[in-house]
Amino acid sequence: MSTALIAVLFLLTVVMIHVTILPAVLPTTFRPDALLAATMTWGALAGYRQAVALGVIGGFLVDLWGDAPIGLTGLLVGTVAFLTAIGEIPLIPANALVPLITAFIGEFVLQGLRFIMFQALGRPVELGDPMPAIILLTAVSTSMLVLGFYPFARWLDRRMKRPRLEW
Amino acid sequence: MIRARAALGPLLWLSFAIIGIWVANSGFARPVIGAATAAFAPVQQVLTVLVQPAGNLVRNVLDVGASREENERLRQAVERLNAEVVRLQESDIENERLRAMLDFRRRNPQFELLAARIIAMDPSSPVRSATIDRGADAGLREGMVTLSPAGNLVGRVVQVWPTTARVQFIVDSSSSVNALIQRADSRALGIVNGLPGDRLLMRYLPQQEEIRAGDIVVTSGLGESYPRGLHIGQVVEVKRNPVDLFQEARVDPAVKFSRLDSVQVIMNFVPAGLD
Structure with a gap:
């Protein structure tokens, strides 16, 4: 199977988990952000450039089924994906903790940017209670989802025979 | 660059x-x-x-x-x-x-009434009486007449303490009340005594009087122990034996003593012999 095809399948799988599987399985007020979790996991393994690409294209696809203007999620997740660059700082050891932390922080950054963008687009979002709790739970569950993605992403990364990053 | x-x-x-x-x-x-x-x-x-x-x-x-x-x-x-x-x-x-x-x-505006709550009663005792939460401090004296909230005869005060008093019910075996049959064509006089089981028996009813089940029994006021006209109960059964001097009537008391939780004391009726 070609690398490109595997990448496309991975991307589509993430998007389907995000827009179809998680809403069907978790009838809760908060849900993990599968796209962000996958983006941060992949960024930790393959570098921030690929994470940005995954975030932008994945976000674009997610917006096909969401209520945000098409491309907005791509722009925001793509921007947040730059956070994975901290995994390339030599002082920070390379392990699964990096995407865990970046996904947790990334969720807050993403929600903050989304809030600003929605305000700018004239669609104000109520940030009062219980939004902070929902965002916190979303961030925690997104980090947990990273643990689910990480082994698969690691396997995929090896399968695609990418050069290992030495941090 | x-x-x-x-x-x-x-x-x-x-x-x-x-x-x-x-x-x-x-x-x-x-x-x-x-x-x-x-x-x-x-x-x-x-x-x-x-x-x-x-x-x-x-x-x-x-x-x-x-x-x-x-x-x-x-x-x-x-x-x-x-x-x-x-x-x-x-x-x-x-x-x-x-x-x-x-x-x-x-x-009954002629009566000056004082409401009192029953605070103690021994339902298993053969002596049918109760303790009320008013006593000498409230002006109660022995012999005073007590009524139910609806005005039916309950009994009389037999013991008084500063803040409480004991009321003997008319269904007590030692209780006697001068009574009469309240009917236009019969004003037969008799004495109502208490019987075990919260029952009443009206004795000494003249043989020539025609007493019927359903007749109302009230106090006669004779002897001045009770005011006249207080409702005692209703005749449920008449026992007449031609060889006896008097006939008797079983009376159903107007007051359900087992359910009684408060009484009214007539304060302005002083029984004879109290003063």
């Missing part, structure tokens, strides 16, 4: 993103978006069906927790409402009692 390139990257990224968003949200992209979502619809339907059991499981687990909380909340609400119902029922009974007292006072 390197700094310029570093700054150019994010600017290019932002420009590209904004143009992309504008294009995607313009009318040009609508058919493409429609086709893309339509293409994924079958996959999403299959996925939804496949993950449905997992979704149901999670829903059930969440519902169990929610149901438990709801159950606990409802249980507490039921307890609270039960207590409220009991309180309201008690208020209703109290209201009924006060209404009866008020009604009796309106109909």
Whole structure:
């Protein structure tokens, strides 16, 4: 199977988990952000450039089924994906903790940017209670989802025979 | 040079993103978006069906927790409402009692009445009496007559302490009340005695008087121990033996003594011999 095809399948799988599987399985007020979790996991393994690409294209696809203007999620997740660059700082050891932390922080950054963008687009979002709790739970569950993605992403990364990053 | 390139990257990224968003949200992209979502619809339907059991499981687990909380909340609400119902029922009974007292006072303005609550009674004792929460401090004296809230005869005060008093019921075996049959064609006089089991027996009724079941029995006022005309009860059975000097009548007391919780004391009637 070609690398490109595997990448496309991975991307589509993430998007389907995000827009179809998680809403069907978790009838809760908060849900993990599968796209962000996958983006941060992949960024930790393959570098921030690929994470940005995954975030932008994945976000674009997610917006096909969401209520945000098409491309907005791509722009925001793509921007947040730059956070994975901290995994390339030599002082920070390379392990699964990096995407865990970046996904947790990334969720807050993403929600903050989304809030600003929605305000700018004239669609104000109520940030009062219980939004902070929902965002916190979303961030925690997104980090947990990273643990689910990480082994698969690691396997995929090896399968695609990418050069290992030495941090 | 390197700094310029570093700054150019994010600017290019932002420009590209904004143009992309504008294009995607313009009318040009609508058919493409429609086709893309339509293409994924079958996959999403299959996925939804496949993950449905997992979704149901999670829903059930969440519902169990929610149901438990709801159950606990409802249980507490039921307890609270039960207590409220009991309180309201008690208020209703109290209201009924006060209404009866008020009604009796309106109909009998000649009596100066003092309401008292029964605070002690031994229902298993053969001596039928009760302790009330008013005593000498409230002006009570031995021999004073007590009535039920509706004005039916209860008995008389037999012992008085500063803050309490003991009332002997007319159904007590040692109680005697001068009474008469309240009927236009029969004013037969007799004496009502208490019998075990909260019953009354009217004795010394003249043989020539025709006493019938259903006749009302009231105090006669003779002997000045009780005011005249207080309701005692109703005749339920007449025992007449031609060889006897008198006939007897079993009387059903107007007061349900086992349910009595308060009385009224007539303060302005002084029985004979008390002064």
